[in-house]
Amino acid sequence: MFRRTFCALIATAALTAPAFAQDVKSLNFGIISTESSTNLRSGWQPVIDDLSKAIGVPVKPFFASDYAGIIEGMRFNKVQVAWFGNASAIEAVDRAQGEVFAHVIDKDGNPGYWSVLVANKNGKAKTLDDVLKNGKTMSYGAGDPNSTSGTAVPGYYLWAANKIDPKSFFKNFRIANHETNLLSAINNQVDVAITNTEALERYRVNTGKVATDSVNILWKSPLIPADPLVWRSDLPASMKEKIQAFFVNYGKSGPDAAQALKNLQALTYKGFMVSDNAQLLPIRQIKLAGERAKVESDTTLSAQDKQQKLADLDAQLASLAKQVSAAKVQ
Numbered sequence: 001m002f003r004r005t006f007c008a009l010i011a012t013a014a015l016t017a018p019a020f021a022q023d024v025k026s027l028n029f030g031i032i033s034t035e036s037s038t039n040l041r042s043g044w045q046p047v048i049d050d051l052s053k054a055i056g057v058p059v060k061p062f063f064a065s066d067y068a069g070i071i072e073g074m075r076f077n078k079v080q081v082a083w084f085g086n087a088s089a090i091e092a093v094d095r096a097q098g099e100v101f102a103h104v105i106d107k108d109g110n111p112g113y114w115s116v117l118v119a120n121k122n123g124k125a126k127t128l129d130d131v132l133k134n135g136k137t138m139s140y141g142a143g144d145p146n147s148t149s150g151t152a153v154p155g156y157y158l159w160a161a162n163k164i165d166p167k168s169f170f171k172n173f174r175i176a177n178h179e180t181n182l183l184s185a186i187n188n189q190v191d192v193a194i195t196n197t198e199a200l201e202r203y204r205v206n207t208g209k210v211a212t213d214s215v216n217i218l219w220k221s222p223l224i225p226a227d228p229l230v231w232r233s234d235l236p237a238s239m240k241e242k243i244q245a246f247f248v249n250y251g252k253s254g255p256d257a258a259q260a261l262k263n264l265q266a267l268t269y270k271g272f273m274v275s276d277n278a279q280l281l282p283i284r285q286i287k288l289a290g291e292r293a294k295v296e297s298d299t300t301l302s303a304q305d306k307q308q309k310l311a312d313l314d315a316q317l318a319s320l321a322k323q324v325s326a327a328k329v330q
Contacts, residue, residue, distance in 0.1 A: 141193030
């Protein structure tokens, strides 16, 4: 209901929205719903305030109840700059005139983060094998459909790898953000839940407690590229330069660098670095490989239709492989 209403409102507004003039009056900064908007606002607001001062125009945070709301906000020019995960950034790039211009660096300098499957230490599941054998009796806290670490990565590396559709495999299946999933596992409200290492660190920063004192990590993904920052491609070049310079230098130089570092620490970040759409290629590969696995196991398709769909997906995967190789050479 929210998404239909939201899309109707911004679609109406878009009919009269002018294209960007060179003189930008204000910007909205979209923040995906990885946790409560209260927590997200407290973490991001100091950075957004500093961004506003640096570029000389008001910048306001923009929240929605799910990732799709931020993607649609950018599509209809209600969001001009946003913090995304890689999977949601793909949607923004493909459907909302988005363009990756930077990515975060975590507090330890890692070039990314990890998706994790967690369970309460006193719960039913002690190992991943327990989940794979007894999932029909368990409840599962899933991630947002547009989440990289909540859906795309575990969907491929965990569930598809074990020939499992989590929606039908578990006794109970419910979708929530990373924070809610972690808290649900800590409080033994779900048997297993997907979250990520960023959420574990945010929990420590927010509460002073270590999540792994209460939950076991049953599965950990390969490294996921760091969260990208995305702007609308039709922003004026002069504004893009100001925005990128702000983020790349934030916490590294200037008279307020020490305070900026404190602001970054509240987000569990060390800083930001320049990036582009090429960082999305590995996640595009994962999503396509996941689609291929579904087609291959689809018993409702005729042999001819299956062969055609697989050929199309293989061609797309081959094209992506070439793009990945080219990006590595550059």
